[in-house]
Amino acid sequence: MTEANNRALVISLAVLLAVGTGYLFFPGLMSFDSIFLYRQVTGDTPVNNYHPPIMVYAWQLGHFLTGPGSMLILHQVIYWSAITIIALCVHDRLWARSMVVIALGLLPPLWIHSATIWNDTGVMSSLLLAAACALLLRRTGRRSVFVIGFLALCYAQAAKQTAILAAIPLFYILCDAFFNSGHRHGHWPKILMLATTLLICSLTSVYILSSVGVEKYTKWPTIAVWDLAAVSVTKQKSLIPSAILNFKDDSETESLNRIKEAFNPAVNGPLARAANFFPEPEYRQELFDAWLALPLDYPVSYFGHRSRVFTRLLGIGTDQIQLAFEHRIIDNDMGLKLLNQDKQILNKAIQW
Numbered sequence: 001m002t003e004a005n006n007r008a009l010v011i012s013l014a015v016l017l018a019v020g021t022g023y024l025f026f027p028g029l030m031s032f033d034s035i036f037l038y039r040q041v042t043g044d045t046p047v048n049n050y051h052p053p054i055m056v057y058a059w060q061l062g063h064f065l066t067g068p069g070s071m072l073i074l075h076q077v078i079y080w081s082a083i084t085i086i087a088l089c090v091h092d093r094l095w096a097r098s099m100v101v102i103a104l105g106l107l108p109p110l111w112i113h114s115a116t117i118w119n120d121t122g123v124m125s126s127l128l129l130a131a132a133c134a135l136l137l138r139r140t141g142r143r144s145v146f147v148i149g150f151l152a153l154c155y156a157q158a159a160k161q162t163a164i165l166a167a168i169p170l171f172y173i174l175c176d177a178f179f180n181s182g183h184r185h186g187h188w189p190k191i192l193m194l195a196t197t198l199l200i201c202s203l204t205s206v207y208i209l210s211s212v213g214v215e216k217y218t219k220w221p222t223i224a225v226w227d228l229a230a231v232s233v234t235k236q237k238s239l240i241p242s243a244i245l246n247f248k249d250d251s252e253t254e255s256l257n258r259i260k261e262a263f264n265p266a267v268n269g270p271l272a273r274a275a276n277f278f279p280e281p282e283y284r285q286e287l288f289d290a291w292l293a294l295p296l297d298y299p300v301s302y303f304g305h306r307s308r309v310f311t312r313l314l315g316i317g318t319d320q321i322q323l324a325f326e327h328r329i330i331d332n333d334m335g336l337k338l339l340n341q342d343k344q345i346l347n348k349a350i351q352w
Helices: 003-025 032-042 053-090 094-105 108-114 119-140 143-159 161-179 188-211 220-235 252-262 269-273 281-297 299-313 344-351
Strands: none
Touching: 003 053, 003 094, 032 053, 032 269, 053 094, 053 108, 053 119, 053 143, 053 188, 094 108, 108 119, 119 143, 119 161, 143 161, 143 188, 161 188, 220 252, 220 269, 220 281, 220 299, 252 269, 281 299
């Protein structure tokens, strides 16, 4: 079999799996954060910095053609492109390449996240593509591959600020592959200089993209509300300032019941049903003071909550490894629902 036919079969396998994944989970698994992001896509909510504006813009570009599923399609293209490149680079045999595509592409933690509309998905897929481009660049020396890898790292940083921790070494690896591929050879000072320049350029671009025409939100209140809710549930009294609650005319008992119904020890998103994550500036100081008082007034409850969060992040003390928070599309007023939500094949895929 010729190398061209070999590559064509591997690419066809990846395309088949990508299309199958897209159809199975269309328009994508969505949590509270995903729905909040989609409201910005449709214009119901102004574009803001609570979620990455780059995802809003990318989602809007494809929304005219494929509707709410355009973000799922974009991430599937990035994800399976990375998987295919890696498979083509690690081996020459068809069977080995096919096994890499299947085993790596359908690895449950990666696969289920690739179908979830989260910024984490964009980061995961883009970093994977950047690493794949470094492999391909070292073999081919094509400048177009270098450009794709650079754009992938820019998207990863724009999708999540903390992605820079992974992007920094990948910038160096990508530049090293560029200088040491084909007939080119470069020493580490030249590699480091190019990597640093590209990193600065990408950070500048991301900052501009995330700032111009974007409504600024203060993010710490989301954590403050969650901590206050956790201690409120434990102490059986509402500790969230009334000005922050969505139903300000409720009695303390009614407020506590709403907090208990909305509170989830694994994630803060559902609490938006009971409290305002984005309070007006005049109410933030009261919220901050109440939050700051927790470790002093209720140390056992507060640190107990924080320790449970920490151990859960490590997978300790829980019978279920939490992959995507929602293996569905949460109830919403946007008319969003899974294409195959009533079909057995979707349940089988999620259970697997």
